[in-house]
Amino acid sequence: MRLGDSINQLAKWLSLGRVINMPELKNVPQLPIWTDENRFSLEQRARAYLDVNCGHCHIKGGDAYNTGLFLDYDVKIPSHLGIDKAPVSAGGGAGGLDFDVVPGDAKHSILLYRMNSVEPGTAMPELARSIIHKEGVDLIRQWIDNMPSKK
Structure with a gap:
């Protein structure tokens, strides 16, 4: 090809x-096409993006299985998606933040923090990445910020 x-x-x-x-x-x-705003919802696009870019590790049996964060597209349980879930193995990579995903508050969500970093030990995905995928980070920021806040 x-x-x-x-x-x-x-x-x-x-x-x-x-x-x-x-x-x-x-x-x-x-999976939905993560860039196709006309045919797919923000939720569908964000979940597809996470599946393709993160789900290979964050899946039952994957390298990040111990985190309890599962990002394959078919996950339905909110805590498995990181919603209001405290990290179990992020260590310093959590940036002092308390939850993987804080609904309505992307800037306090570990998921976005790690996607928006190139620092070893913090950056996710951790392999073959030396730049931040700004479009992907923006999509996940929008997805988290548009979740109903529990405040």
């Missing part, structure tokens, strides 16, 4: 023999 090609990655891998026994594409679930 060349830069600029537009083909479904699964279809391409299937054609190359890199995947086998795949169901028909129409039966493969798809």
Whole structure:
């Protein structure tokens, strides 16, 4: 595939023999497109972004399983999404903040704090990242700030 090609990655891998026994594409679930404000809600887009960028570790069985923060798209339990959940393993990476996600208050949410850092031990995701993804941080900030506050 060349830069600029537009083909479904699964279809391409299937054609190359890199995947086998795949169901028909129409039966493969798809996440919302995190940049598509016209077709998907802020909640859907933020959750899809977190799944793709964080869910590989923050999932049952993943490297961040011990945190109790699960960011795969299908999670329904608010505390598993970090809502009003105290961190269990962030240490100094929590920036002195008390909860992973504070509804209506992104600036006091550890999730956003860690996404908005490049400092080793604080920055999330921690691998292969030397810059802040400003569009992603802005999306998650909007999502948290738009949650109903409990105040």
